[in-house]
Each structure stands twice: as structure tokens, then as C-alpha cells.
Amino acid sequence: MSEKPDNWIVEADITTMQKAMEAGEIRAAELVALYVKRIEKFNKRINAVLEINPDALRIAQELDDERQRQGSRGPLHGIPILLKDNIDTGDRMHTSAGSLALAQSLAAEDAFIAAKLRESGAVLLGKVNMTEWANFMSGPMPSGYSSRGGQVLNPYGPGQFEVGGSSSGSGAAAAASFAAATIGTETSGSIVNPAHHNSLVGLKPTVGLLSRTGIIPISHSQDTPGPMSRTVTDAALMLGALTGVDARDPLSLASEGVCRPSDYITFLDAKSLQGARIGIPRWFYKGLSEEARLIAEKAIGTLREQGAVVIDPVSLPCEQAEWNYEVLRYEFKKDLNDYLSKLDASVPVHTLQEVIAFNSENAEKALVYGQNTLIWSDETSGTLTEEEYLHNLAAYQELTRARGIDHVLAEHQLDALLFPGDEGYDIAARAGYPLLNVPAGYTAEGPMGVMFSAGAFSEGKLLALGYAFEQATKYRRPPVL
Numbered sequence: 001m002s003e004k005p006d007n008w009i010v011e012a013d014i015t016t017m018q019k020a021m022e023a024g025e026i027r028a029a030e031l032v033a034l035y036v037k038r039i040e041k042f043n044k045r046i047n048a049v050l051e052i053n054p055d056a057l058r059i060a061q062e063l064d065d066e067r068q069r070q071g072s073r074g075p076l077h078g079i080p081i082l083l084k085d086n087i088d089t090g091d092r093m094h095t096s097a098g099s100l101a102l103a104q105s106l107a108a109e110d111a112f113i114a115a116k117l118r119e120s121g122a123v124l125l126g127k128v129n130m131t132e133w134a135n136f137m138s139g140p141m142p143s144g145y146s147s148r149g150g151q152v153l154n155p156y157g158p159g160q161f162e163v164g165g166s167s168s169g170s171g172a173a174a175a176a177s178f179a180a181a182t183i184g185t186e187t188s189g190s191i192v193n194p195a196h197h198n199s200l201v202g203l204k205p206t207v208g209l210l211s212r213t214g215i216i217p218i219s220h221s222q223d224t225p226g227p228m229s230r231t232v233t234d235a236a237l238m239l240g241a242l243t244g245v246d247a248r249d250p251l252s253l254a255s256e257g258v259c260r261p262s263d264y265i266t267f268l269d270a271k272s273l274q275g276a277r278i279g280i281p282r283w284f285y286k287g288l289s290e291e292a293r294l295i296a297e298k299a300i301g302t303l304r305e306q307g308a309v310v311i312d313p314v315s316l317p318c319e320q321a322e323w324n325y326e327v328l329r330y331e332f333k334k335d336l337n338d339y340l341s342k343l344d345a346s347v348p349v350h351t352l353q354e355v356i357a358f359n360s361e362n363a364e365k366a367l368v369y370g371q372n373t374l375i376w377s378d379e380t381s382g383t384l385t386e387e388e389y390l391h392n393l394a395a396y397q398e399l400t401r402a403r404g405i406d407h408v409l410a411e412h413q414l415d416a417l418l419f420p421g422d423e424g425y426d427i428a429a430r431a432g433y434p435l436l437n438v439p440a441g442y443t444a445e446g447p448m449g450v451m452f453s454a455g456a457f458s459e460g461k462l463l464a465l466g467y468a469f470e471q472a473t474k475y476r477r478p479p480v481l
Helices: 014-022 028-046 056-070 112-120 168-175 192-197 232-242 250-254 290-305 326-340 352-361 372-378 387-411 425-431 459-473
Strands: 049-052 080-084 123-128 181-186 201-204 224-229 277-281 309-314 416-420 435-443 446-453
Touching (some): 014 028, 028 049, 028 056, 028 080, 028 123, 056 123, 168 181, 168 192, 192 201, 192 435, 192 446, 201 425, 224 232, 232 435, 290 309, 290 416, 290 435, 290 446, 290 459, 326 372, 326 387, 387 425, 416 459, 435 459
Parallel strands (some): 080 123, 080 181, 277 309, 277 416
Antiparallel strands (some): 049 123, 201 224, 201 435, 435 446
């Protein structure tokens, strides 16, 4: 076995690592050691990683032994992955959503997706920081801040560039090569926004494609986990490992048989843009800075150069609608209370009301930015029977689907829409539809991406288009730490 240099893991993709392990050039235990060493050296600059799995090295060694005895489980065998701090792991790592109230909470079992990662042979390397309560705690709270973990910084410009949220640690850690890839979660923008700011591929799947069981929630109608990586190929590999029907998640059951390929790699073709019909929703390009506008126009030019049929402009009937967040407000209390009620008796909070009280009692540390959003949500009944909730849920799903994304796709026979930066994510979030962010360049304000959007369960198509764009441009470059 040859000794790999410490910087070998910088920007290394999953396929490269897997080939090296298969060739006997490196072991999973060495990968874990290299990542831990890198985290110890650079994490203090960006504050992305909250804790390292104390069992990661042992698990990696066991997977190395298994590979020698009976071969590899697949493309993620021995690959170190970091998880957002709202994803349960039934081990010695904590799951807190960045809250001091849950700082010592140990989950009784793995979240469904954490279990799927373990089954695939991935090494759960650690937990990453996030915007507290997934940015549903306080209006003034900046992206990337939590009472437990402090402020995550963008590795491309610590303290200078926006890091994005709420999967801030997932984004910063993946960008800084602290793991092969990371897992984030999104309710509205929380994967694609930090992916945009950290020059990453971020995939927000269709709601229900991936189980939410064992994830600290905001909204059962919008929440979804998803992969964040440095390449489209790695995102496809991760997505394939995470899928699976979960009897405890009703939306996961509803998606059974609707397009759940086990291997999304089969969609990846560098010629996928040839003949693809891509719509440009110009309403979402209006507010761009001149620098961002030029990058967006260059991306559109790349689509044409690669043989896409660009329909410019297109419009969504709902694009000028007045939006509110009442659905999230009502669902947060009900869904969070359901999660908290199942925690061990040693945890100091088991309801949203108790979280608010705990924060008030520990205000100096827990309420640096207040908790007005928590209080706002707690004013609801927690039963999801209010007319205001039911009306908004139905109205916004109708607006964003039949009078939004579905409408414009059908009107112009489109394969996808192209949004600049992270514009437009809220419409896809309310519809429950997928988004794929791919790096598109760099501005004076930091990295910038573009987003491909389409209808429900179109992940394969979006990955194909994103892969063709990535291969034609290869914009991503690592941050200098």
C-alpha cells in the first residue's frame, strides 16, 4: 500500500477514492485519518464541523476488513460522509439542530437516510453545524449561526462572503474537502442556497423521494434531505444510496414506483443538453448585480453551445404572487412536538413551549438573536386544523404546480427551467419539486451557481442536464485555506 499525501483528498471524488481502495492504494481507515487531520487543521477557520464520530476509525477499519474478506458493498463502501446536525444517528454523536436545549441529545436510532448510508458502506464521519432550528428560530439570525456551534464561515472568504443556510456547515465542509460529500436538508432553499454560495453541486430532491424519518423537522409538506458534493457524479451516487421506501414516512410511501432508480449514474451523459428544451424565467433575473447577470448570461450561452433549445423568455403565472410562511408556521409546531415527544427523558425539552422556556432561562447564550419565530409558531394550536393553514397549503401547492412549474413546462414543452443563483427556490420548495444547483462562476461577492428545475421526480433529468453543463464548463475550483 502506497502512502497518500495529506492533500490527496482535496477535491478527490468518490469514484477516485473507490478505485484507490479497490487497487489497495489506500484504506478507508486512512481516508478517515486524512479527513480528521484536515478538519483539525482548518476547521477553526470556518467552524463547519461540530463533532467527529468517535467510532469513525473503528467503523472504517471494519469496512476495510470486510472489503478484503468479501469485496465492496458498492460505490460508497468506506467513503467518509458528514451529516447535518438535525439528522439522527443512533451512535455516540449528538443531534441538536444547533440548539443548546438538545446539545446533549443522543438519538435512539438512525434516521432512515443515515441507516441507508451505513448499509451502503459509508462511514458517518461526523456532524456539521447549521443555522439553528434550520433558520426557523429568529428573523435577525444570520445564516450559519447556532447557539451550540457558533457561526459557520464561507471557506472562499471567511467573514467576507455569505455562507448560505441553513445547511451552512454541510456546504462549507464539502467545499473545504472535510469529507467526500455531505448531507443537508431543505425546507425552502437550505440546500441550494449554501451550494450556490460555496461553489457546490446541491440536489434538493422531490419531497418524498427520500425519507424524513429521524430528521428534526420544520414542515412535513416541504422538508427533504439531499446530497451536497463537489461533482454531479458524486451527487448522483449519493442520491442512489439514500433512496428507499420508508413505512414511517407517508410521502415516501406515496412515491413508491414513481421513478426511483437505484443508480442515478445511468442518467449522466455529457451530451444531455443536445436538443434539451430549457426555459429562461426572466422575472428571476431582474434583481441580479451586473457581475451576476453576466455569469447567468454566459451560462445561457453555454446551453446553446451544447445544443440546447433555449426558450427565452418564459413566465410562470405565479411568479408575482404574494407569499407568506403560514404553512411552515403551523407545521413546525406540530412536527417538532412530534419529534421532541419521543426523545429520552434526560433531554430537558419535549415540546416547542419547553424549548422557548429553556432558551429564556439561558438567554445569554441561547438568545443572542432572539426567538421571535419560535414564539410565532407556538401561538398556533399544533393540531393543523386551522382554516388559515388549510387554505394556504392548498392555495400555494396549486399556485406553484398547476399555475407554476407544471404550467410553464407544459406550455413550452420544456425539459427544465434555468434559474440564476438561488433565485426561484421558494416556488419549487412549495411545490415539493426538485432543484439542482451547479457551479457557474465567481463574483466579487463569492461563488455563484445556476439551478435546473423541473417537475416531480425529475431528478434523473436534472442530474443529466447538470452533468452536461458541468462537463462543458468545469467552473469549480477549491477554496484556499
